[in-house]
Amino acid sequence: MFWNGSIMNIQEYALILKALGDDTRLAIFEMLRSGSLCACKIQEKFDITQPTLSHHMKILCESKIVLAERQGKWVHYSLNCEKLKELIAFLGHTKCNMHV
Numbered sequence: 001m002f003w004n005g006s007i008m009n010i011q012e013y014a015l016i017l018k019a020l021g022d023d024t025r026l027a028i029f030e031m032l033r034s035g036s037l038c039a040c041k042i043q044e045k046f047d048i049t050q051p052t053l054s055h056h057m058k059i060l061c062e063s064k065i066v067l068a069e070r071q072g073k074w075v076h077y078s079l080n081c082e083k084l085k086e087l088i089a090f091l092g093h094t095k096c097n098m099h100v
Contacts, residue, residue, distance in 0.1 A: 016087055019063035024048070025056050032066065036078040
């Protein structure tokens with residue numbers, strides 16, 4: 001547990017930030033901000049193969065910032081708002097001194 005009493009630990013924050021550190025995964029995150037999407041809709045927006053998309057989605061899901069739900073033969077992805085709120089709270093506790 002981190003000193004500010006957050007639920008996540010430093011390794012979990014690092015895993016999320018690392019997952020979002022790739023431009024494709026960050027673009028996927030941006031797409032999911034509007035709501036749940038089928039993998040097929042995500043893949044339509046990128047010039048990547050299905051295995052490459054699966055790799056990116058695995059990393060996002062392993063970081064727990066994205067949730068996957070199988071609906072028939074399709075997988076739908078959505079943001080894990082609880083983890084996102086925890087990350088925002090962690091980052092929000094940063095004190096920045098601006099000296100110009």
